[in-house]
Amino acid sequence: MAFLTLENLRFTWGEWQLEVSATVAKGRCVALVGPSGAGKSTLLSLIAGFEAPDQGHIYIDGRDVTDQPPARRPLTMMFQEHNLFANLSLYENVALGCHPGLKLSLDDRQTVAAAFAATNLVGLEPRLPADVSGGQRQRAALARCLCQHRPLLLLDEPFTSLEPALRQEMHQLVDRLRRAHDLTVIFVSHLPFEAARVADEVWFMHNGRVLEQGPCPAIIEHPETPELRDYLQYSG
Numbered sequence: 001m002a003f004l005t006l007e008n009l010r011f012t013w014g015e016w017q018l019e020v021s022a023t024v025a026k027g028r029c030v031a032l033v034g035p036s037g038a039g040k041s042t043l044l045s046l047i048a049g050f051e052a053p054d055q056g057h058i059y060i061d062g063r064d065v066t067d068q069p070p071a072r073r074p075l076t077m078m079f080q081e082h083n084l085f086a087n088l089s090l091y092e093n094v095a096l097g098c099h100p101g102l103k104l105s106l107d108d109r110q111t112v113a114a115a116f117a118a119t120n121l122v123g124l125e126p127r128l129p130a131d132v133s134g135g136q137r138q139r140a141a142l143a144r145c146l147c148q149h150r151p152l153l154l155l156d157e158p159f160t161s162l163e164p165a166l167r168q169e170m171h172q173l174v175d176r177l178r179r180a181h182d183l184t185v186i187f188v189s190h191l192p193f194e195a196a197r198v199a200d201e202v203w204f205m206h207n208g209r210v211l212e213q214g215p216c217p218a219i220i221e222h223p224e225t226p227e228l229r230d231y232l233q234y235s236g
Contacts, residue, residue, distance in 0.1 A: 002059075003027075003184050004047070004152065009056035011046055011208075018042055018208035026061075026151075029178055029185040031195035031216075034205035035231060040188040043205070044154050047186070048077050060152060075152035076145040080160060083141065084129040090140045091116075091125035097147030108147075115143035118177060135166045139173070146177065153178070155187035167191075171198040192235050196220040204228045 002023035011018040018039045024030055032040040045051040047058060049070035057066045065073045076097075084093045094115055098108040116122050119139040129137050138158055145153060159170045175198050178185050189195040196202060196216040204212040204219070206227045212219065223229045 005059040031199035038205040077154040078158040097144035
C-alpha cells in the first residue's frame with residue numbers, strides 16, 4: 001500500500017503547469033532531479049501544504065491532507081537555509097521541534113537528547129549556530145525534524161552549500177536515520193549521480209511532469225528518455 005499518493009495533482013502558475021500522479025511506498029527514499037524550473041521544489045511545497053493544488057488530491061498514510069495546513073500534515077521539511085535562530089543555542093533550536101515555547105516535559109528532554117545523539121551533536125548543545133560549522137548547523141536542523149516524530153521528511157536541497165565530502169556524509173546520515181526511525185524521505189537534488197547513491201528511486205522532472213521514474217542506479221545508468229540522457233550528460 002502506498003504511503004504517499006499524489007492523485008491527478010495539478011498546479012498552475014501563469015502559463016506554466018505542473019501535473020503529477022505518483023505514489024511512494026512507506027520507508028522509501030525518493031530523489032527529485034531535473035533542470036531548474038522543472039517543478040521539483042513546487043512539488044515539495046504542494047506536498048507540504050505551502051502551495052495549494054488547483055486540482056487533485058494528496059494522501060499521506062491513507063489520509064487526505066489536500067486541504068490541511070502544513071502544521072496539520074504528518075511531515076516535516078528542511079529547506080536550503082537551515083532556519084536556526086541565531087540567538088538561541090543549538091539545544092533550544094532543536095527543542096523547538098518538541099514545543100514552540102520551549103516548555104519541555106521530561107519526555108521532551110529525552111527526545112531532544114536522543115536527537116542530539118542520533119545526529120552526532122552531543123557536547124554542542126550550549127553553542128550558538130554561529131559557533132559551529134555549516135555541517136553541524138544542518139545536523140541541528142535535522143535533529144529538530146526528528147523531534148517532531150513525523151513519518152514523512154521532505155528535503156529541499158538543504159545540503160547544496162556543503163562541500164562534496166560533507167554532502168555525502170549528510171546523505172548517509174539521512175539514510176541511517178530513515179532506516180532507524182522508519183521515515184519516508186523525498187528530497188530535491190541538482191546532483192543526480194550523488195542522489196542515486198542514497199535514494200531508492202529517482203523521479204526525473206521536466207516541464208512540470210515526472211517524465212521518468214525508476215529504481216537506483218538503473219534509471220541513471222540506463223535512461224530511457226532523451227531529456228534525461230541530455231540532463232545526465234550536462235550534470236556529469
